[in-house]
Structures are given as C-alpha cells and as structure tokens.
Amino acid sequence: MTTRQKQMLYVGATLIVVIAWTFYTADGPQTTAVLAGTVRAATLLVLGAMCGMIGERSGVVNIGIEGQFLLSAFAAFTIASMTGSLFLGTVAGVGMGLIMGWMLAAMAVGLKVDQIIAGTVLNIAALGLTSFFYDRSRSLGMGKYTNIDLGPLADIPLVGTVFFSRPPLTYLTMVLLVVVHVALFRSVWGMRTRAIGEHPGAADTVGIDVLKLRYFNVTIAGGLAGLGGSYLALEAVGTFSRAMSGGRGFLALAVMIFGRRTPFGAYAAALFFGFTTALQNQFQLNSTFDIPPQFVGMLPFVVTIIVVALSGLIGSMRDPAALGQVYEKG
Amino acid sequence: MPEILLAARNVTKQFPGVLANDKISAQLRPGRILALLGENGAGKSTLVNILFGMYRPDSGEVIIKDEVVDLHGPDDAISRGIGMVHQHFQLVPPMRVVENIVLGAEPSKRGLVDLAEARKRVVELSQRYGLEIDPDALVEDLPVGMQQRVEILKALYREADVLILDEPTGVLTPQEADHLLSVLRDLTETGLGIVFITHKLREVLAIADDIVVLRNGRVIGETTPADTNENGLAEMMVGRSVVLRVEKSAAEPTDVVLAVDELEVNDDRGQLAVDGLSFEVRAGEILGIAGVEGNGQRELVEAVTGLRQPLSGTMRINGEEVTNGSARDISKRGVAHIPEDREKHGVIAVYSLAENSVLNRYHRSPFSFRGILRRDVIDRHAEDVVEEFDVRTPSIAVTASSLSGGNKQKLIVGREFSDDIELLIAAQPTRGIDIGAIEFIHRRILEQRDKGAAVLLVSAELDEILGLSDRIAVLYDGKLMDVLDAQDADRERVGLLMAGITQ
Numbered sequence: 001m002t003t004r005q006k007q008m009l010y011v012g013a014t015l016i017v018v019i020a021w022t023f024y025t026a027d028g029p030q031t032t033a034v035l036a037g038t039v040r041a042a043t044l045l046v047l048g049a050m051c052g053m054i055g056e057r058s059g060v061v062n063i064g065i066e067g068q069f070l071l072s073a074f075a076a077f078t079i080a081s082m083t084g085s086l087f088l089g090t091v092a093g094v095g096m097g098l099i100m101g102w103m104l105a106a107m108a109v110g111l112k113v114d115q116i117i118a119g120t121v122l123n124i125a126a127l128g129l130t131s132f133f134y135d136r137s138r139s140l141g142m143g144k145y146t147n148i149d150l151g152p153l154a155d156i157p158l159v160g161t162v163f164f165s166r167p168p169l170t171y172l173t174m175v176l177l178v179v180v181h182v183a184l185f186r187s188v189w190g191m192r193t194r195a196i197g198e199h200p201g202a203a204d205t206v207g208i209d210v211l212k213l214r215y216f217n218v219t220i221a222g223g224l225a226g227l228g229g230s231y232l233a234l235e236a237v238g239t240f241s242r243a244m245s246g247g248r249g250f251l252a253l254a255v256m257i258f259g260r261r262t263p264f265g266a267y268a269a270a271l272f273f274g275f276t277t278a279l280q281n282q283f284q285l286n287s288t289f290d291i292p293p294q295f296v297g298m299l300p301f302v303v304t305i306i307v308v309a310l311s312g313l314i315g316s317m318r319d320p321a322a323l324g325q326v327y328e329k330g
Numbered sequence: 331m332p333e334i335l336l337a338a339r340n341v342t343k344q345f346p347g348v349l350a351n352d353k354i355s356a357q358l359r360p361g362r363i364l365a366l367l368g369e370n371g372a373g374k375s376t377l378v379n380i381l382f383g384m385y386r387p388d389s390g391e392v393i394i395k396d397e398v399v400d401l402h403g404p405d406d407a408i409s410r411g412i413g414m415v416h417q418h419f420q421l422v423p424p425m426r427v428v429e430n431i432v433l434g435a436e437p438s439k440r441g442l443v444d445l446a447e448a449r450k451r452v453v454e455l456s457q458r459y460g461l462e463i464d465p466d467a468l469v470e471d472l473p474v475g476m477q478q479r480v481e482i483l484k485a486l487y488r489e490a491d492v493l494i495l496d497e498p499t500g501v502l503t504p505q506e507a508d509h510l511l512s513v514l515r516d517l518t519e520t521g522l523g524i525v526f527i528t529h530k531l532r533e534v535l536a537i538a539d540d541i542v543v544l545r546n547g548r549v550i551g552e553t554t555p556a557d558t559n560e561n562g563l564a565e566m567m568v569g570r571s572v573v574l575r576v577e578k579s580a581a582e583p584t585d586v587v588l589a590v591d592e593l594e595v596n597d598d599r600g601q602l603a604v605d606g607l608s609f610e611v612r613a614g615e616i617l618g619i620a621g622v623e624g625n626g627q628r629e630l631v632e633a634v635t636g637l638r639q640p641l642s643g644t645m646r647i648n649g650e651e652v653t654n655g656s657a658r659d660i661s662k663r664g665v666a667h668i669p670e671d672r673e674k675h676g677v678i679a680v681y682s683l684a685e686n687s688v689l690n691r692y693h694r695s696p697f698s699f700r701g702i703l704r705r706d707v708i709d710r711h712a713e714d715v716v717e718e719f720d721v722r723t724p725s726i727a728v729t730a731s732s733l734s735g736g737n738k739q740k741l742i743v744g745r746e747f748s749d750d751i752e753l754l755i756a757a758q759p760t761r762g763i764d765i766g767a768i769e770f771i772h773r774r775i776l777e778q779r780d781k782g783a784a785v786l787l788v789s790a791e792l793d794e795i796l797g798l799s800d801r802i803a804v805l806y807d808g809k810l811m812d813v814l815d816a817q818d819a820d821r822e823r824v825g826l827l828m829a830g831i832t833q
Binding site: 182186187188189190191192194195198199201202203204205206207208318321 | 403404405408414416418419420421422423424425429430433434435436438441442443484
C-alpha cells in the first residue's frame with residue numbers, strides 16, 4: 001500500500017466511525033440494526049469472495065459461486081432438518097461446496113472446458129436441482145444458529161452488538177479471513193498458488209504441478225462457498241427457499257475484485273456492499289421512501305455497477321496474468 | 331568430478347510428420363562450454379527438452395554425470411543438477427527476485443515461507459558468483475539483462491552443475507551479450523558445464539569450447555572455434571555456401587514518403603511507449619530502427635500501420651496526414667506491412683494460402699466483384715505468389731497453418747509485394763526463419779528499395795539492421811537516441827546507443 005492509500009484508509013475509517021457514532025446517538029436501535037445487518041450480509045459475501053480469490057489467484061475464474069451457495073444451502077438445510085443437528089447441516093453444506101468445487105475443477109482444469117461455461121453449468125444445475133427437490137414441508141425444528149456473546153466485549157455499546165454478539169459461523173468466517181490471508185501471502189502453498197495464476201509456465205519449469213495445484217485449490221475454495229451456503233440457510237435465514245442466494249454469488253465476485261483479491265480487502269468491500277443491503281432492508285421495513293420496494297431492493301446492485309465501473313476507470317487493479325487461461329504443458 | 335557431465339547418445343525423437351532428432355550424440359565435460367548451433371527446426375530445442383526431461387526420447391540414452399538416466403520430468407533433471415535458462419524467461423513478474431529464485435524449493439518453517447532465510451541464501455549465492463542483484467526488487471521492474479541474471483541464479487540456487495541456455499542473447503544489447511559471455515566463462519572456472527544454444531555464429535566462435543552443428547535433426551559436424559570461421563559454420567548449418575551479407579548498391583533517396591513528427595504512443599498497459607519520435611523515410615532508402623525489443627518498436631510500427639491510435643503527434647505519407655487513419659486507409663496509399671508477429675497479424679492460420687494471399691485486397695477488383703469473391707482470380711494470383719516467392723507448399727488450397735515459419739513469411743512478403751509499394755514497413759522480417767529464406771527476403775527488400783520504395787525496417791537483430799539499412803535510427807525507451815548513416819555505424823556504437831548511452 002502506498003502512503004497515499006494508507007492516508008485515505010485512515011481518513012475513511014475515521015469518517016465512518018464519526019458518522020456511525022453520530023447516527024447511533026441520534027437513533028440507537030436503527031443504527032444498530034443497520035450495522036448488524038451489514039455484518040450479516042458481509043459474512044456471506046466475503047466467504048464467496050474468498051472462494052473466488054483462491055480460484056482466481058490460481059488462474060481459474062469461478063462464476064459458479066452463486067450455484068455453490070445455493071446447492072450448499074440446500075444440502076445444509078436438508079441435512080440439518082433431517083438430523084436435527086445444525087452442526088451436521090453445516091458440515092453437509094461445506095461438503096456440498098467441496099463437491100461443487102471439485103466439479104468445477106474437473107470441468108475447467110481437468111477437461112479444459114471454458115471456465116465461464118463451467119461456472120454457468122454449476123449455477124444452472126444448482127437452480128434446477130434445488131427447485132426440483134425442494135420440499136416445502138421441511139423446517140428447522142430446533143431453529144437457526146443463535147448469537148453467542150463474547151464476554152465483556154459484547155457489552156461495548158454499538159460495536160459489541162455489531163461484532164461481538166454474533167452466531168458461530170460469523171466468528172468462524174472472521175477466523176478464516178486471517179487463515180486465508182496468512183495462507184495466501186505467507187505460506188509455501190500461497191506462493192505457489194500465486195505463481196501458477198501469474199505464470200504457470202514458470203511454475204512448471206521449477207517442478208510445480210500446475211494442474212494438480214489448480215485442481216486442489218478450486219476444490220478447497222468450494223468448501224468456503226459451501227460454508228457460505230450453510231451460513232445462508234442455517235444462520236442468516238433459518239430456512240431454505242427457492243433461489244435464495246439471490247445473486248449474492250455474483251455480488252461476491254464484485255466484492256473480490258473491489259477487495260483486490262485479498263481477504264481483508266474483500267472484507268472491507270463486503271462490509272460496504274453489506275451496508276447497502278442492510279440500508280435497503282431498513283428502508284423497506286420503515287417505508288422510508290414512497291417508491292415501490294422492488295426499486296429500493298435494487299440498491300445494492302446499482303451500487304455494485306457504479307463501484308465496479310468506477311474501479312475499472314481508476315484502473316489500478318490488475319488481474320492475475322494467467323486468469324481464465326487453460327494451461328497446456330509445452 | 332565426473333568425466334562427462336551431460337550427454338546424449340544416439341537420441342532419436344519422432345514427432346508426427348517430422349523426425350526431430352535422428353540419432354543425435356553430443357557430450358559436455360566439466361568446465362567446458364558446448365555450443366549447439368543450428369537453424370530453427372534443426373532439432374536444437376527438441377534435444378534440449380530431452381536433456382531437461384521435458385520430452386522422452388524414442389530411443390537412445392541420456393547420460394548425466396557418467397550415469398545413464400531415465401528422466402521423467404524437469405524435476406528429475408533439476409534434482410540431478412541440470413539448470414535451464416529458457417529463451418522466454420520463466421519468471422513471475424509481480425513477485426520479488428528472492429521469491430522467484432526460491433519458488434518450488436522454498437525454505438520453510440511449518441508450511442510458511444522463511445523469507446529471511448531465502449534472502450540470506452540468495453545474497454550469499456549472488457556474492458559467490460559475482461552476480462549482483464537486488465533480492466527485494468520486483469521482477470517486472472528489472473531490465474531484461476537483470477531478469478536473465480535471476481534465471482541463472484535460479485538454476486545455481488538449485489545447485490546446478492550444468493546450465494543450459496536457450497538463445498540467451500536474443501534480448502540483450504551487444505554489450506550486455508558480451509558481459510553475459512564473460513559471466514558464463516567465469517562460471518565454468520568452478521567446474522560448471524554450459525550448453526549454449528544459438529544461431530548466432532559470432533557468439534559461438536567467441537565462447538564455445540566445442541561446437542556441435544545440427545541440421546534437419548541430425549548432427550552434421552563437430553568442430554571447435556580454432557578449426558572454423560563464420561562462413562564455415564554457416565555452410566555447415568545450411569548445407570551449402572551462403573552469402574551472409576547481401577550485396578547492395580548505394581541508396582539514391584529522393585522524396586520524403588513517410589514523415590513522423592513528435593509521435594507519442596501508449597502501450598497496452600497505458601504507459602508511454604513511443605515518446606516524441608520524429609523521423610523521415612525517403613523513397614529509395616532503408617531506414618533501420620535498431621534497439622533491444624520492448625523499447626517502443628512494436629507500438630511505433632502499430633501506430634504507423636494504423637493498428638494503434640497514437641496519443642499525439644502527426645504522421646504523413648506523401649505529404650498527406652494519416653495520423654488517425656485506419657489500417658485500410660493507410661494500406662490504400664501503397665503501404666505494405668510485414669508484421670512482427672506473423673501468426674497473429676500476418677496470416678489467418680485456418681484460411682487457405684489462396685485466401686491469405688489476398689488478405690490486403692480481397693475487397694478490390696479484380697479479386698471481387700460487387701461483394702462476391704472471384705475464386706478463380708484469387709487462385710491464379712496465389713499460384714503466382716507461390717511460384718515467384720518460392721513458397722514451398724503442396725498446394726494453394728492447404729491452410730496457412732501447415733506452412734513452416736519461413737514459408738509463411740515468404741507468403742506474407744509475396745502478398746505485400748505484389749502491388750507497387752510506396753512504403754514498406756518490415757518488422758522483424760526474418761525472425762525465426764532459416765538462413766535460405768532470410769537471404770531471399772533480404773534480397774526482396776533491397777529490390778523494393780531499388781524500385782523506389784521507402785523502407786522502414788525494424789529489427790532486433792543488429793546484423794540485419796547493419797546489413798540492410800542506409801540510415802540507422804536507434805530506439806531506446808521510446809526515444810530516438812541518434813540517427814546514423816550506415817557507413818558511420820558499427821556494432822560498438824549502435825550497441826551503446828541501444829543501451830541508452832550517448833558519449
């Protein structure tokens with residue numbers, strides 16, 4: 001990060017704190033609700049973004065995150081309602097994510113199918129399968145994951161409620177942010193992963209098995225999207241409904257790009273997008289504006305378009321050089 | 331110390347349609363430099379890929395340190411002490427020098443890269459071999475000469491006893507190339523063996539202890555610099571006596587055809603690549619643009635041929651402004667273009683020779699009539715081109731992809747030269763083609779000059795520039811360092827300018 005970027009970051013962070021505090025003193029419950037909603041929405045987005053960035057850092061585009069979310073949410077919900085265990089449901093969701101990651105790898109890396117088409121296959125398959133097998137009569141008898149207070153931290157006004165009184169998968173996601181960051185930028189695995197995304201030929205000549213590593217990474221990344229699916233069904237909503245991922249898998253890609261394919265960058269971006277989602281929810285609940293709810297609901301997506309277009313204009317971001325390309329030995 | 335570091339014994343490798351290596355034997359002893367000399371397609375790369383474990387030979391043996399080995403991949407070769415410096419550097423541009431050097435063999439603690447340790451080892455290595463390098467620099471910020479040094483260090487880090495260098499001087503200025511040769515000579519002092527692959531005769535004579543010449547997949551002869559000279563080597567390479575320098579008469583330049591004024595052009599990343607160039611090319615002369623690749627040549631050629639929009643400045647052809655003209659506008663004015671990348675801009679691989687022979691004027695009479703192509707006229711034209719420009723092909727109906735590089739290039743030249751030309755823009759016109767075809771194309775370019783065309787020749791091969799040009803402009807970092815008359819230009823002087831040094 002350049003000094004200028006750092007300065008901007010500090011200024012931005014201070015501004016956010018000041019504004020949040022001002023609103024909090026003016027209307028505590030509303031502010032808390034919006035910010036809690038922000039974190040809730042951001043958790044799903046950042047899980048998808050981390051899934052996407054591990055793939056893209058290795059050179060594989062994953063536009064199937066939407067499908068991975070949806071089918072994993074379905075698996076998580078179904079298993080949880082059958083066994084009565086949220087934990088088993090979560091595991092099932094992650095497992096389904098891994099399976100879908102493996103399917104994407106098999107198509108895009110193994111069979112060298114165009115990566116965009118492979119991802120689209122996942123999305124269509126997930127929508128079709130979940131719509132077909134969805135059983136309306138199922139429900140989570142035991143309810144969804146509930147908040148866990150982190151001791152005295154939870155008593156801090158505003159911040160405590162927003163960050164330290166959350167359900168378990170949100171905490172897990174925060175831990176994963178650190179894990180993925182360290183793995184990508186400090187570990188041997190991460191260095192090799194970034195190398196195969198930038199210059200697979202170079203990696204190959206020093207004895208790194210490019211295809212095997214891509215296979216592995218895309219599969220593992222699927223587990224993160226799978227966790228996102230579990231989170232969606234078992235923690236955020238508490239049920240499954242048709243097409244419930246609602247485009248958030250695609251939004252996660254925008255979050256990933258805006259966050260420069262780094263976990264913390266993505267989390268900042270996810271909080272920003274999450275904020276627009278939460279704000280939109282609050283507007284609808286309060287009927288703040290006298291316009292049809294469908295238009296208010298468009299807010300996060302309109303912001304996405306504007307932000308992605310703007311960041312394209314700034315042009316400071318660079319994709320991994322081998323992104324989207326099939327690697328042929330030779 | 332082993333007697334033989336690396337050797338091939340009767341190595342044969344068949345690819346569909348070609349016998350790439352036919353019972354090739356060659357050997358490298360410790361402390362020696364073995365030069366593998368041959369034209370494109372002679373089988374050098376195949377042999378080296380076999381020695382490095384990328385391909386497996388159909389028959390024959392690879393010997394490393396007096397032992398017959400069976401290599402299953404580059405890892406095998408690397409672990410036995412073979413290091414390779416590829417022609418196209420195998421470096422990850424946005425990563426640091428130290429990361430690039432240790433990649434794949436990283437010192438680590440519990441799965442995390444131990445960068446401090448890696449850095450220490452790299453610094454130690456660079457001091458031991460006298461190869462100064464900044465371990466923390468990003469590879470993308472380094473000049474090519476430095477990147478090559480990183481490649482060499484990468485091999486030494488893996489404790490290579492043999493370095494294989496594939497066309498290592500292609501991207502260097504003459505002085506950088508000389509420096510590399512002396513570095514390599516120093517490395518052999520420690521007992522390291524070096525395999526040096528090249529088609530540059532001068533370098534072979536300067537550095538090799540042993541020379542093996544390949545042609546059509548076979549070993550044609552073995553010799554040493556003491557026993558031969560440039561002509562002797564060229565003859566072995568080609569199989570007949572060749573003219574290394576084309577005879578040419580003095581130029582008789584007349585009117586200005588191409589006038590470029592204060593031209594600025596961006597590259598693909600939006601960086602300024604051509605920085606305020608001004609020059610003129612007159613009818614009847616060849617202006618050669620010398621320079622190490624990547625100093626703005628590509629962007630200049632693309633701007634002048636209408637393939638890239640200039641940022642500012644003007645271009646005139648025969649006095650008329652064409653600055654923002656399309657490629658077709660410019661081509662209509664009698665401009666012929668031999669593009670740098672023949673696969674990408676020269677031919678359409680899946681089209682037939684006939685179709686490729688009219689890519690620049692299929693839309694005009696007599697090749698089409700009211701929007702319908704006239705196949706018979708096109709075919710006749712293609713037959714003429716194939717005949718006159720000696721394109722070796724079974725028929726004009728086969729696709730361009732079935733031709734060798736040299737024949738593709740002759741097809742392109744034939745297409746571009748079939749009309750009267752006012753201005754010829756030739757970018758790397760002989761890259762990667764055999765000496766016979768080079769000679770042919772050089773003659774044709776001179777012929778165009780003598781017929782009164784203005785020629786802008788862009789080449790990374792200094793010999794080509796020195797051999798053909800009447801005036802030589804040296805490009806460095808997007809700027810013109812100087813324009814010299816051909817008789818005042820020599821390798822030394824142009825080489826320094828190519829490195830951005832003006833005395």
